[in-house]
Amino acid sequence: MLICLTASHKNAGFDMLERLSANAEHAAPRILDGHDSLQGAVVVATCNRFEAYLDLDTPEGASPVAAVHEAIRAVGSVAGLEAEELRTTFGFVHGNAVAGHLFSVASGLESVVVGEGEIAGQVRRSLEQARREGTTTPELERLFQRASQTSRRVKNETGIGGEGRSLVRLALDLAESRVSDWAQTRVLLVGTGRFAGASLAALRDRGVTDVRVHSPSGRGAKFAAGHGIEAVARGEFAAAAADADIIVTCTTAEHHVVDRTLIAVGREELAASAGTVTVLPGVASPAGPGAPGEPRQLVIDLGLPRNVAPDVVELPGVELLDLETIKIHAPLEELGATDAARAIVNHDARAFGDIAEERDLAPAVVALRRHVFDLMDAEIERAKSRGDDDGRTEAALRHMAGVLLHTPMVRSRELARAGEQAAWIDGLEALFGVKPDATAQAVRESSTPSVSGSNDATSTDAAGRAEQADAS
The missing domain is CATH 1.10.3730 (ProC C-terminal domain-like fold)
Structure with a gap:
């Protein structure tokens, strides 16, 4: 039996998603240690989603509740979250509905920005991670490979995502009102991972030419050389952060890489190098970017866990645009393209279930x-x-x-x-x-364990839905 436990921007807060995402790579092996019937687990963790796809070997008519509870408890122990809190948050999908859910996720239909392209690669890498950890099974392999095929069909046969929409591009769309001339905008890119390449491409599409990169993990020079931009060394980071009009953070670091103190110190360094009077942290520097005496900066935080401390907004002229804010402003779906994409997803999910049932x-x-x-x-x-x-x-x-x-x-x-x-x-x-x-x-x-169960939809209470499935 296939089961999916899901927490996303639709049913969980960003604080919880942050904790789950930060510890995702350790979750699958721990899940399999929890119950004898748990044969396989693949964890999909993105900036807006944490999902555990489970393969249970249970006799026909046996209850999956105990195994589900153990899986939730294992996730909670890894992420430092209470199992009861997760039980009341996780959605629960089982049986034939699991294929439809994953195919929809991989196609970008469940993302904050419908049709965003990064999710397909993240789903593919989740399976690769499970292979390395030895937690996948033939049925999970088949499920995830079909998900990749479906996402490619959706991309090739519908207009959804055709404009390259993504969280990065949406964030820059939201920044448009703060930017008078992209060609004159100084940008500091912090990070070389998750969204760095997409961020740089989106900035260049808007005409940005002055982009520098800093990597907390020391990979900035390699990234800079490969993309034709300048790298910022560790000792220059504070001044570069204070000097940028826009800071875009997209690292996988598990701590804040930009905070109030960093920018304040950077402003002091800029003021000192310009020969002006050194200012106290939090006081506008005449040498800062923007209008004289009032630096204006936009910090775009695309990281999960958060890359930017909330206290940056305490500095004059600094505005923070984070994932939670981006989610609020996500555009409505383009109904025609979305309907066509969902038709493909539903067709492929039925085919997946038909094949599994025939194999029974x-x-x-x-x-x-x-x-x-x-x-x-x-x-x-x-x-x-x-x-x-x-x-x-x-x-x-x-x-x-x-x-x-x-x-x-x-x-x-x-x-x-x-x-x-x-x-x-x-x-x-x-x-x-x-x-x-x-x-x-x-x-x-x-x-190859078979897929069984009904076409139940996602619930907001994993334990409750598991019990309902057992009762039926």
């Missing part, structure tokens, strides 16, 4: 085919023993076996898609005395 019948199909072909081979041998070795009898028997199997194979797919696999299996046993092939069943269960 695989052992019984193997048993029927073996039964028919064993009878056919026996008749062929009997014919040969009577001297019929010209091949015509064998050809006729093989053709008849194929004709006889055609209708049962078609009906097996129809009944599987209707959720009535048991009827086909019971009929097989009643008519022919054939039971599902035990060897094929054992191989299938050991390699």
Whole structure:
């Protein structure tokens, strides 16, 4: 059974998402230690989302509640959050609905900015991380690979995201009213990771030419050389921060890299180098950017965890634009493109579920085919023993076996898609005395757990929905 525990900008605060995201890389192995039925886990963590995709090996009719509670408890222990708080926050998706949810996420339909392009790569890297940690399973592999295929279809076949919309571009759109001339704007890019390349490309699209980069982890020089910009050394960081009109932070650091003190010290350094009177932190410097005596700076924080301390706004002329503010101003969906994208997602999710359900019948199909072909081979041998070795009898028997199997194979797919696999299996046993092939069943269960469950939507209470699923 596939289950997804989800917290996003739709049902969780940024403080919680920040804690979850910061510890995401340690979550999957801890989850699998929690309960015997938990066979696999893939964690997707982005700036607006934390999701754990779980593969449970539970007997038919068994309750998933205990395993879900253990998974939530494991996530809480890694992130330093109370399990009860997570239970009342996490959404819960299970069974066939998991594919639809992940395909929608990977296609950008659940993002703050609908259609944003970064999420597809983040979903792909989540699977790669699970492979490195040894926490994936064949069914999770199939799920995530299909999600990547669907996201590519959505990108190629619809107009959604066609304008390169993303959090970066939305943030710069919101900054437009503060910028009189992008070509004259001095920008300091802090970070070389998550959104750095996209930020630089978006700035250049607007005509920005004066961009410098600083990396808290020391990778600034390499990034600068690769992108044709200037790197800022550690000792120059404060002055560069104070001198910039716009600071864009996009690091994966787990602490604030820009705060009130940094910019205030930078202003003092600028004032001293200009030969003016040194000012106290928090007092406007005549040498600062913007109008004389009143520096104006916009700090755009794209980091999760937050890269910028909230106290920067205590400095005169400094305005902070963070992810929470960006979310508030996210544009409405473009209905036509979004509807087309959702149609693709729904189609692919149904196909994923159909294939899984058909594979549930695989052992019984193997048993029927073996039964028919064993009878056919026996008749062929009997014919040969009577001297019929010209091949015509064998050809006729093989053709008849194929004709006889055609209708049962078609009906097996129809009944599987209707959720009535048991009827086909019971009929097989009643008519022919054939039971599902035990060897094929054992191989299938050991390699690829099946998807089961109903098309339940996301709930705001994971434990409650798990209990509802069990009750039904």
